[in-house]
Amino acid sequence: MPVLIVIPARYASSRYPGKPLVELTGATGEKRSLIRRSWEAARQVSGAPRVVVATDDDRIREHAEAFGAEVVMTSESCRNGTERCAEAYDALGGGFDVVVNLQGDAPLTPPWFVERLVEELVAHETAEVATPVLRADGAALKGFREDRRAGRVGGTTATFGADGTALYFSKEVIPYTGRDDYAEDEATPVFHHVGAYAYRPSALGAYARWPQGPLETLEGLEQLRFLERRVPVLCVEVEARGRQFWELNNPEDVPRIEAMLAKMQVA
Structure with a gap:
């Protein structure tokens, strides 16, 4: 089954301009850009998927091509990564399942986050979109709450029903837990939404034609456009297997991610 991995990247981020080119120091002291580390993560996914970087910025294109990535240029009008993925898919001529x-x-x-995501989407014949969620431990939940108290927009949390379909995604910490004394390694009822999606091409094409809805606009979360259109989003629970996970949303996340790279001995 042909699989395409698209890594959308834009330079003009309102919260962190130039973020894809920010350098992160690994365990050996080597510095690699955020976009390169994301591309290297995608290349570890089994099944030989095609991996492309989708951007509208020549600085990102030149940098990505220099370390060997295939780049697809997309328009500046893309409002989020899903729209950029839709453009990249069309630019490549389709042909992916x-x-x-x-x-x-x-x-x-x-890599197993993405592998499981694709497997679950394929297994659920009626599913159009799938996204991974990771149960937060006490340390991760503490990080979410610290970001909110500091006024930073950090990670996204997710709630879903008994059948695994999403109920809501938010930049706030949901659901309310009633306690804040979880041990660092204790499982909590909060699920961290991992920044990845698997789409069937039909859902991706429809998404690009829909206008933004009020919830997507307020939260700044692209996946809410599906929920506002009553398109089910399958939440796929993934396992950390001892790995730490965090996204780079703000400059304050750089030392946090570098500490994780060092702890996991990632070069």
Whole structure:
């Protein structure tokens, strides 16, 4: 089954301009850009998927091509990564059964997150969109709450029903847990939404034609456009297997991610 992984990347981020080119120091002291580390993470996914970087910026294109990535140029009018993935898919002429959006700010995404995501989408014949969720431990939940108290827009949390379909995604910490004394390694009822999606091409094409809805606009979360259109989004629970996960949303996340790279001995 042909799988395309698209890594959308834009330079003009309102919260962190130039974010894809920010350098992250690994365990050996080597510095690699965020977009390169995200591309390297995508290349570890089994099944030989095609991996492309989708951008509208020549600085990102030149940098990505220099380390060997295939780049697809997309328009500046793309409002989010899903729209950029749709443009990239069309620019490549289609021909893929599954398109994966591996967001360029998630260099710590383990390959098995994406592999399981594709497997679950394929297994659920009626599913159009799937996204991974990771049960937060006490340390991760503490990080979410610290970001919110500091006024930073950090990670996204997800709630879903008994059948695994999403109920809501939010930049706030949901659901309310009634306690804040979880041990660092204790499982909590909060699920961290991992920044990746798997789409069937039909869902991706429809998404690009829909206008933004009020919830997507307020939260700044692209996946809410599906929920506002009553398109089910399958939440696929993934396992950390000892790996740490965090996205680079703000400058304050750089030392946090570098500490994780060092702890996991990632070069």
